[in-house]
Amino acid sequence: MEPTLKFFSGFAPNDLWFMGEAALRTLWISVLSISLGTVLGTLFGWMLYEGRRAATLTLAPVLDVFRSVPLIIQLVLFYNFAPIVGLNLDPFASGTVILTVYTAALVANVARGGIEAVGAPMRRAARSLGLSYWQDLRHVVLPIGGRAVFPSWVGVALGVMKDSALVSVLGYVELLKASQILITRTQEPFLILALAGAFYFALSYPVSRYATHLENRWAQ
Amino acid sequence: MISIRDLHKYFGALHVLKGIDLDVQKGEVLSVIGASGSGKSTLLYCINGLEAIQDGAVTVDGTDVHAKGTDINKLRQKLGMVFQQWNSFPHLTALENVALAPRIVKGKSKAEAREIAAKQLQHVGLGEKLDVYPGALSGGQQQRLAIARALAMEPEYMLFDEATSALDPELVGEVLDTMRLLADEGMTMICVTHEMGFARDVSDRVAFFHQGVMEEIGPPAQIFGDARSEHTRKFLANVR
Numbered sequence A: 001m002e003p004t005l006k007f008f009s010g011f012a013p014n015d016l017w018f019m020g021e022a023a024l025r026t027l028w029i030s031v032l033s034i035s036l037g038t039v040l041g042t043l044f045g046w047m048l049y050e051g052r053r054a055a056t057l058t059l060a061p062v063l064d065v066f067r068s069v070p071l072i073i074q075l076v077l078f079y080n081f082a083p084i085v086g087l088n089l090d091p092f093a094s095g096t097v098i099l100t101v102y103t104a105a106l107v108a109n110v111a112r113g114g115i116e117a118v119g120a121p122m123r124r125a126a127r128s129l130g131l132s133y134w135q136d137l138r139h140v141v142l143p144i145g146g147r148a149v150f151p152s153w154v155g156v157a158l159g160v161m162k163d164s165a166l167v168s169v170l171g172y173v174e175l176l177k178a179s180q181i182l183i184t185r186t187q188e189p190f191l192i193l194a195l196a197g198a199f200y201f202a203l204s205y206p207v208s209r210y211a212t213h214l215e216n217r218w219a220q
Numbered sequence B: 001m002i003s004i005r006d007l008h009k010y011f012g013a014l015h016v017l018k019g020i021d022l023d024v025q026k027g028e029v030l031s032v033i034g035a036s037g038s039g040k041s042t043l044l045y046c047i048n049g050l051e052a053i054q055d056g057a058v059t060v061d062g063t064d065v066h067a068k069g070t071d072i073n074k075l076r077q078k079l080g081m082v083f084q085q086w087n088s089f090p091h092l093t094a095l096e097n098v099a100l101a102p103r104i105v106k107g108k109s110k111a112e113a114r115e116i117a118a119k120q121l122q123h124v125g126l127g128e129k130l131d132v133y134p135g136a137l138s139g140g141q142q143q144r145l146a147i148a149r150a151l152a153m154e155p156e157y158m159l160f161d162e163a164t165s166a167l168d169p170e171l172v173g174e175v176l177d178t179m180r181l182l183a184d185e186g187m188t189m190i191c192v193t194h195e196m197g198f199a200r201d202v203s204d205r206v207a208f209f210h211q212g213v214m215e216e217i218g219p220p221a222q223i224f225g226d227a228r229s230e231h232t233r234k235f236l237a238n239v240r
Helices: A013-051 A053-057 A059-068 A071-085 A091-118 A120-128 A133-170 A175-186 A189-218 B040-047 B072-076 B094-104 B110-123 B139-151 B169-184 B196-202 B220-225 B230-239
Strands: B002-011 B014-024 B029-034 B055-060 B079-082 B157-161 B188-192 B205-210 B213-218
Touching (some): A013 A059, A013 A133, A013 A175, A013 A189, A053 A059, A059 A091, A071 A091, A091 A133, A120 A133, A120 B079, A133 A175, A133 A189, A133 B094, A175 A189, B002 B040, B014 B040, B014 B213, B029 B040, B040 B055, B040 B157, B040 B188, B079 B139, B094 B110, B110 B139, B169 B188, B169 B196, B188 B196, B196 B220, B205 B220, B205 B230, B213 B220, B220 B230
Parallel strands (some): B029 B188, B079 B157
Antiparallel strands (some): B002 B014, B002 B055, B205 B213
């Protein structure tokens, strides 16, 4: 008797390893995009705060576009049209670029809010002590404003981490893409999506716990 | 010496200071009184360059505050300022609040800056509160913290902008006592104030501002006892 050809095979311990690796890729692209995006977004936020009319007319509309257009559309457009202008980026690089700009667009408003939260009287007091504009920004505005908007920033960061799942449409094998591959092979969507969810939770939860811990420490 | 010549300040179309001439000598305590909106706080902001001026000149020990080439950050180290709102840095302890500027502006070492800060906090009676965050201090204590913070830069002049106006009445005394202490030590002070008792007892001279003009300036006895200007007499009759 001929052995039947098997198209599907069940979930194996090895697959957990495969998902773990994919989770690390999710973590890597998220950490990279959130870090770069936060630096860039803080710069944009400062420009929006200081630049007044010039920034309001130029930077603000651009950021609005990135904030308003669904991320999946940005990813597909960028990945497919970048080669036309000579940019041959792999899925990881394309994903990182778009996630970074997307993070920056969200962080810009957070950062501007942080600077506004410090207030003119506090900054005048700092300047009256002889602090230069940049010393005031570094030693007074950054720590005070940063703490004021830290919860909003954590929200943005966790959101971007979850949104990084969309990079799967470009073929980058992060957590969601890995899950889709496994589902196709094992035909066990329930189990695998639950596992993927657990991985995302395991990535987010420590961050949000640590954030709460910091906020409590600052609140004393 | 602080020397102000024909100082004009506008906020948009609003003419806030209309040609002020004033000299303040080393060691002098000058109180500036007058109704809200008379331009007295703005005068202080113009002295340390926190506000630009439209005409005239302010010089501090011969340095033009508003000249293009002036290193304003350096000049401000000479001019301590205390505001109506104390503006403590909430993320730093009392000691760190005071040590910040000596450390980053003057480049003192961390240990040196902390030593200066501890000394100044002792000076204003906060020696017990070195490691306390401002949130746990009363308004009066925070205002004394602000005074210590300014003193830590070893200024030659102190500018007080209604330093007691935002305080609960029972906390005003401790801040005024600290200001008296500084005056007794020979600090040069310009105090914009609504505390007439302080102005009378502590100042060498009192200036009365009315609608952007310095109506009258003279020793406290003259201003409080024998004011020449009708506006001054009217103002003093109302605040008492």
